[in-house]
Each structure stands twice: as C-alpha cells, then as structure tokens.
Amino acid sequence: MSSSPEPVLDANLAVALNALLAEQSVTRAAARLHTSPAAMSRTLARLRRILQDPLLVRAGQTMVPTPRAQALRDEAASVVRRLGALLTPGAGVDPAVLRGTFTLQAADLVGAALAPGLLRLAGQEAPGVSLRFRAEEWEAGPALRDGRIDLEIGSIDHVDPETRVEELVTLRMAAAVRPGHPLTEGPLTPDRLAAAEHVVVSRRGRFTGPLDTALAERNLHRRVAVVLPGHLAAMTLAARSDVVCLVPTAPPGAADSPPDRRRHRPRPAPPRHPAAPAAAGHRHGVAPPPGGRRRPPLAPRRRPQDPSRIRRPDRLRHSGNSGLPEGRGLRT
Incomplete structure (x- = not known):
C-alpha cells in the first residue's frame, strides 16, 4: 500500500499572502516585500490556483478581499509571525540556568591544572553544571563525534570538518629531574x-x-628509556630515577601553582627548547615552532550548533593560565 507524498510547502507564499491581504494592493504588497509588481501578480495568480479563490477582486479603482480572504487575514498574519520567530537566531544561553554534566577529555596534567579554575567558574557562573574529566584516548578520536564527550583537550594532528579548534596558550616544555640529579649541577646544555x-x-x-x-x-x-601514556606517571618515574621528563610549564606572568612550584627552583632550558601551543574551541592549523613541530595540546572539538558550549573555550583560556603542577620531588 503506497502513501501519497507530502505536499511541498513554500513559506514564501504565506508571506506573500499576508502582504497582499494587509495591503489589498499588488503594487503596495510588492513594495513591502521588495519585489516587482509583475512578480507579485504572478504570486497572486498562484495563490488563487492553490486556494481556489480570487482573494482580491477589483472594485472601481481599488481591490477588495473576498470573504475567504477576510477569513484568512488574521491566520496568515499569525503564521508569518510564527515563521519569523522560528527563523530568528536564538538568544544566548544563560549559564546560570544550565543544568547537567559537561564531559571533558584531557591529559592528567592538563586536567589537574584546569580543574580548580573551571570549578570556580562553574560555581560563579553555572552552579547547576557538573564537570566530568575523562582520560585521554587517541588524538582526534571518535569520542566527540559519538557524543561521549563535549570537549576534547589534547594534541590535535588534523582538522575534521565538524569540529573547531581554538588556540589557548603556548606552554614551554621544561626538563624535570629528581633533586641531586647530575643535570642540576652546572648549566643545562643541549649536549648534556x-x-x-x-x-x-x-x-x-x-x-x-x-x-x-x-x-x-x-x-x-x-x-x-621508556614511554608512558601520562605526565603524572612520567613525573613520578623521574622523581624516583635518573630519567629526564619533559613537562609543560606555565606561560610567562602566570600565577604559581600551589604548593610544589614554590618548592622547586626553575632552571634555564637549553637553547631552542620546544614549546607546545595549547588550543581549544574551533579547530584550525597551528604553525610549527623553531626546531620542532608545534601541536595544540588543548583542543576542544565540539558541535558548533550547541549554544551552551560556545563560551567554553574562552573560559578555558582564563582558567588554564594558572601554573601547571610540577610534582613532588622534581626539579625543573
């Protein structure tokens, strides 16, 4: 048993009908809709065929509505108002009224650095929102597309058409070693x-x-000597052995992170030490650094049409500028 296809509706006809019934003139209706009288006359002829009613009839020098047109006038105006409301961009989401859980995927070290600031912001601006941090998967994996996370924070190698990346901050990488390590004696050179x-x-x-x-x-x-999946595990190993661990440090001018950063004396890095740009939000390319490849370790991939997530990259930028934890028993 076959079903008849649904009729194709042209919303422009409702707009034209409303203008014709309100103006009761083809010329004035055309001017109202910024079109030509000839085009409006063709539209009126089309409406007459569809509604099987003349709608407007000439009476001397003017045109008057038929009884059917008079019955449709208020309904046509109401439909056009609803169409206007339907196609008007929505107002921005008020964080104060949001309720739910936002899931972020981030490296352990980055999550530890971002969580305090994001918790403070959520308490101030979105008290009904809870945050869930998930462990990292592969860079640019399917978790965001699958709806399992709202924001990916990590090193992004490529650009997907449905995601956006916004660079947050460039973090300098520093060599972290245990106290008393041979590298803590004398200047740290590339050869050493x-x-x-x-x-x-x-x-x-x-x-x-x-x-x-x-x-x-x-x-x-x-x-x-060894490859580990997270910075905290690598820093723990470096604190208990002679291996060197590269860790991201806070950008210049950022506040110190409590309390471990205050306990360790920063050491100068060798020339052309690599830097890593932290990115979030709209996915885009990142230029390579001197002597190495730059990749954005903070990059939320999110659905662009989700208004409740529009402001998050900007908030991440502010909350992520605090110092990154260095770990106990490490010297940088």
Missing part, C-alpha cells in the same frame, strides 16, 4: 640533555617528539 636517559609521554607510544627534532638540528640524539 641529549646524553641523559629520557622518559617520553605519548598516548600513541611514540618514542620521538619535538625535542628530538630540535636535537637533530645540532646532530644530537637522545636515548628514550
């Missing part, structure tokens, strides 16, 4: 850094990164 054993943080198990590119430009090569 390359001669040490390293732990690399990579979700994909990669043994190389921007530091290797920078060292290769000086004909130097480092030995990577």
Whole structure:
C-alpha cells in the first residue's frame, strides 16, 4: 500500500499572502516585500490556483478581499509571525540556568591544572553544571563525534570538518629531574640533555617528539628509556630515577601553582627548547615552532550548533593560565 507524498510547502507564499491581504494592493504588497509588481501578480495568480479563490477582486479603482480572504487575514498574519520567530537566531544561553554534566577529555596534567579554575567558574557562573574529566584516548578520536564527550583537550594532528579548534596558550616544555640529579649541577646544555636517559609521554607510544627534532638540528640524539601514556606517571618515574621528563610549564606572568612550584627552583632550558601551543574551541592549523613541530595540546572539538558550549573555550583560556603542577620531588 503506497502513501501519497507530502505536499511541498513554500513559506514564501504565506508571506506573500499576508502582504497582499494587509495591503489589498499588488503594487503596495510588492513594495513591502521588495519585489516587482509583475512578480507579485504572478504570486497572486498562484495563490488563487492553490486556494481556489480570487482573494482580491477589483472594485472601481481599488481591490477588495473576498470573504475567504477576510477569513484568512488574521491566520496568515499569525503564521508569518510564527515563521519569523522560528527563523530568528536564538538568544544566548544563560549559564546560570544550565543544568547537567559537561564531559571533558584531557591529559592528567592538563586536567589537574584546569580543574580548580573551571570549578570556580562553574560555581560563579553555572552552579547547576557538573564537570566530568575523562582520560585521554587517541588524538582526534571518535569520542566527540559519538557524543561521549563535549570537549576534547589534547594534541590535535588534523582538522575534521565538524569540529573547531581554538588556540589557548603556548606552554614551554621544561626538563624535570629528581633533586641531586647530575643535570642540576652546572648549566643545562643541549649536549648534556641529549646524553641523559629520557622518559617520553605519548598516548600513541611514540618514542620521538619535538625535542628530538630540535636535537637533530645540532646532530644530537637522545636515548628514550621508556614511554608512558601520562605526565603524572612520567613525573613520578623521574622523581624516583635518573630519567629526564619533559613537562609543560606555565606561560610567562602566570600565577604559581600551589604548593610544589614554590618548592622547586626553575632552571634555564637549553637553547631552542620546544614549546607546545595549547588550543581549544574551533579547530584550525597551528604553525610549527623553531626546531620542532608545534601541536595544540588543548583542543576542544565540539558541535558548533550547541549554544551552551560556545563560551567554553574562552573560559578555558582564563582558567588554564594558572601554573601547571610540577610534582613532588622534581626539579625543573
């Protein structure tokens, strides 16, 4: 049993009908809708065929509505008003009335740095919102497309058409070692850094990164003893052994993070030390840094049409500018 196809509705006909019934003149209706009298006359003829009624009839020098047109006048005006409301951009979402849970995917170190600031912002601006941090998966994985997360914060290699990335801040990478490590004695040079054993943080198990590119430009090569998926585990290993761990540090002018940062003396990094730009929001390309490849370690991929998430990258930028934790027993 076949069903007849639904009729194709032209909303412009409702707008034209409303103008014709309100103006009771083809010429004035055309001027109202910024079209020509000839085009409006053709539209009136089309409306007459559809409604099977003349709608407007000439009476001397004027046109008057038929009884059917008079009955349709208020309804046509109401339909046009509803169409206008339907097609008008919505007002911005008020965070104070939001209720629900926002799920963010971030590296352990980044999550630890962002959580305090985001909790303060949520308490001040969106008290009905709860935050859920999930452990990282692969960069640019399917979690956002699948609806399992609202925001991805991580290193993004490529751009998907349905996602956006906005750069937040550039974090300088520093070499972290245990107190008393040989690298803490004397200046830290590229040769001494390359001669040490390293732990690399990579979700994909990669043994190389921007530091290797920078060292290769000086004909130097480092030995990577172990690869771990998170910074906190790598920092713990560095605190208990002689491996060197690269960790992101706060941008210049950022507040110190309590209380471990105050306990450790910063050390100068070797020349052309790699930097990592933190990005969030609308996905876009990031330029490479001197001596190494830049990738955005903070990049929320989100659905563009979701108004409740529009302001989040900007709020991340403010909450993420606090210092990053360095970990107990480490010196940078």
